[in-house]
Amino acid sequence: EAGVAQSPRYKIIEKRQSVAFWCNPISGHATLYWYQQILGQGPKLLIQFQNNGVVDDSQLPKDRFSAERLKGVDSTLKIQPAKLEDSAVYLCASSPPAGSFAFNYGYTFGSGTRLTVV
Amino acid sequence: AQKVTQAQTEISVVEKEDVTLDCVYETRDTTYYLFWYKQPPSGELVFLIRRNSFDEQNEISGRYSWNFQKSTSSFNFTITASQVVDSAVYFCALSAGTTSGTYKYIFGTGTRLKVLA
Numbered sequence: 001e002a003g004v005a006q007s008p009r010y011k012i013i014e015k016r017q018s019v020a021f022w023c024n025p026i027s028g029h030a031t032l033y034w035y036q037q038i039l040g041q042g043p044k045l046l047i048q049f050q051n052n053g054v055v056d057d058s059q060l061p062k063d064r065f066s067a068e069r070l071k072g073v074d075s076t077l078k079i080q081p082a083k084l085e086d087s088a089v090y091l092c093a094s095s096p097p098a099g100s101f102a103f104n105y106g107y108t109f110g111s112g113t114r115l116t117v118v
Numbered sequence: 119a120q121k122v123t124q125a126q127t128e129i130s131v132v133e134k135e136d137v138t139l140d141c142v143y144e145t146r147d148t149t150y151y152l153f154w155y156k157q158p159p160s161g162e163l164v165f166l167i168r169r170n171s172f173d174e175q176n177e178i179s180g181r182y183s184w185n186f187q188k189s190t191s192s193f194n195f196t197i198t199a200s201q202v203v204d205s206a207v208y209f210c211a212l213s214a215g216t217t218s219g220t221y222k223y224i225f226g227t228g229t230r231l232k233v234l235a
Contacts, residue, residue: 033222042122042209042225043163056222089161107223109155109163 002026004110006092012116018080021113025073025094031055033107034067034077035091043091049075082117089114120145122212124226131200132234139195139229141210147171150214152186152193153223157207166208169193200233207231 005024013019025032030051035043046065048056051072060067064083069075079086093107121144131137143152154166167177169186177184181198197204210226 040227042211042227043223044225045222048222091163093163107163107165111160111162114161 004092004094004108006090006110006113008113009111010114010116012118013082015084015117016081018078019082019115020076020078021090021092021115023075023077023092023110025075025092026108029094029096029108030072031095032069032075033093033095034075035093037089037091037112039088046077046090079115082115084117087115087117120147120212120214120224122210122224122226124210124229126229127227128230128232130232130234133202134199136196136198137200137231137233139197139208139210139231141193141195141226143191143193143210143212145212145214147214150212153211153213154184154193154195155209155211157209157228159206163209166195197231200231202233202235205231205233 004026007022011019032049034046036046037043044059046060047054047067049069052069064081065079067075067077077090089112091109091112093109095107123142124140126140129137148171150171152169156164156166166182167184174186174188176186183196185194193210195208207228207230209228211223213223
């Protein structure tokens with residue numbers, strides 16, 4: 001099966017500019033996650049969708065970050081305006097429902113978008 | 119609160135040596151899942167293993183083995199006869215239920231493994 005697709009692969013922007021990332025999950029995966037991974041740290045969950053509804057966005061800096069998942073498939077994550085500390089890799093992941101056999105195989109992660117804010 | 123601790127920031131070994139990566143977790147949930155992921159230089163997180171809290175049986179997969187001990191809240195990962203291709207950052211993760219009935223991961227800070235030829 002095709003993996004989780006993310007674009008762009010790399011992005012360099014100046015602080016205070018806006019940026020958007022796109023994610024296409026594995027077909028049929030109802031749950032979609034956006035993670036932020038700062039260099040030298042483990043991934044941190046920003047937002048979790050179940051179909052097109054938000055399940056958890058407790059760690060999303062809502063003053064500058066927004067995300068949507070229209071039609072319960074693709075998702076976009078936006079930062080506006082960007083700050084220097086937003087430099088990180090943004091990982092998208094998807095998973096089948098917990099309790100299904102396929103859940104045994106964990107999340108499937110995309111390759112990520114490396115954002116550099118200068 | 120849920121937490122995953124990987125105390126080893128970086129480990130260097132010579133090829134063919136065995137190496138163990140430590141993972142200690144904290145959770146109040148009785149049902150939870152533990153994972154190990156590998157992150158090679160390409161950046162993608164690669165799933166290695168998942169264990170649920172009711173299954174403490176150790177597992178071996180080729181050169182990889184995992185030791186899950188609830189008594190010490192540990193889920194350690196051993197690579198036998200390490201190879202240069204094992205060089206990567208390895209993450210331990212904990213997944214427990216939320217009030218919404220879904221699960222989310224808490225990752226450790228990772229251990230960078232360098233295998234020298």
